[in-house]
Amino acid sequence: MNPDVGRGAGVDGPDAGGPVEQSVAVTLPDAEATRAYGRALAGLLRARDLVVLTGPLGAGKTTLTQGIGAGLDVRGQVASPTFIIARVHPPLGAGPALVHVDAYRLGSLDELDALDLDATLDESVTVVEWGEGLAEVLSEDRLEVVVDRPRGAHAQPAGDAVVDEEDLLDAEAGARVVTVRALGPRWRGVVLPAGLGG
Numbered sequence: 473m474n475p476d477v478g479r480g481a482g483v484d485g486p487d488a489g490g491p492v493e494q495s496v497a498v499t500l501p502d503a504e505a506t507r508a509y510g511r512a513l514a515g516l517l518r519a520r521d522l523v524v525l526t527g528p529l530g531a532g533k534t535t536l537t538q539g540i541g542a543g544l545d546v547r548g549q550v551a552s553p554t555f556i557i558a559r560v561h562p563p564l565g566a567g568p569a570l571v572h573v574d575a576y577r578l579g580s581l582d583e584l585d586a587l588d589l590d591a592t593l594d595e596s597v598t599v600v601e602w603g604e605g606l607a608e609v610l611s612e613d614r615l616e617v618v619v620d621r622p623r624g625a626h627a628q629p630a631g632d633a634v635v636d637e638e639d640l641l642d643a644e645a646g647a648r649v650v651t652v653r654a655l656g657p658r659w660r661g662v663v664l665p666a667g668l669g670g
């Protein structure tokens with residue numbers, strides 16, 4: 473597989489809504505590719521790092537987190553928790569723990585506060601799965617990852633019953649586009665993986 477890659481130049485300045493050090497977009501053809509990309513991202517991650525995953529239910533946020541967990545070499549299966557909102561995966565080796573938060577169903581920022589993530593931040597990589605839109609309050613330094621289907625795959629022309637054959641194939645293939653934006657000084661000069669690497 474040879475994922476499509478687009479690399480955005482760093483966008484800085486007041487219009488960008490914060491210092492975006494860089495961004496990269498990668499097309500991932502299937503769930504295994506998404507896990508592989510998570511492993512590639514994990515190679516950059518260290519204690520205190522925050523990764524915020526946004527995207528609709530079923531986009532692949534947990535799948536990506538499974539790859540991050542594998543890359544960090546932590547204990548336990550990264551899964552979609554039914555009742556547990558935050559799970560700590562201790563490291564098997566010398567690396568950081570993974571704190572996996574599924575905030576998708578959280579009703580408010582107060583509920584996120586109540587998880588007291590500050591307590592574990594220092595020794596852990598914290599990955600928060602989130603719905604859309606509220607991530608920016610969490611930390612100045614963060615990776616914002618948007619997981620979504622390729623744009624064409626669910627575009628429905630209004631009042632038009634014709635279904636684009638290529639769109640259907642995309643949806644069947646399960647391709648996802650992952651866009652990573654690195655924000656804050658932590659990520660200055662760090663090169664984001666633009667593909668699945670080795």
Ligand SMILES: Nc1ncnc2c1ncn2[C@@H]1O[C@H](COP(=O)(O)OP(=O)(O)O)[C@@H](O)[C@H]1O
Pocket residue numbers: 500501502503504505506527528529530531532533534535536552601619645646647648
């Ligand atoms: N390219 C892909 N990347 C990630 N998941 C994919 C992909 N293609 C198909 N899938 C499937 O889509 C589902 C994504 O579920 P999940 O990772 O739990 O999503 P979320 O956490 O965003 O709700 C899984 O069943 C996974 O196997």
Ligand SMILES: [Mg+2]
Pocket residue numbers: 533534535552574601
């Ligand atoms: Mg999930």
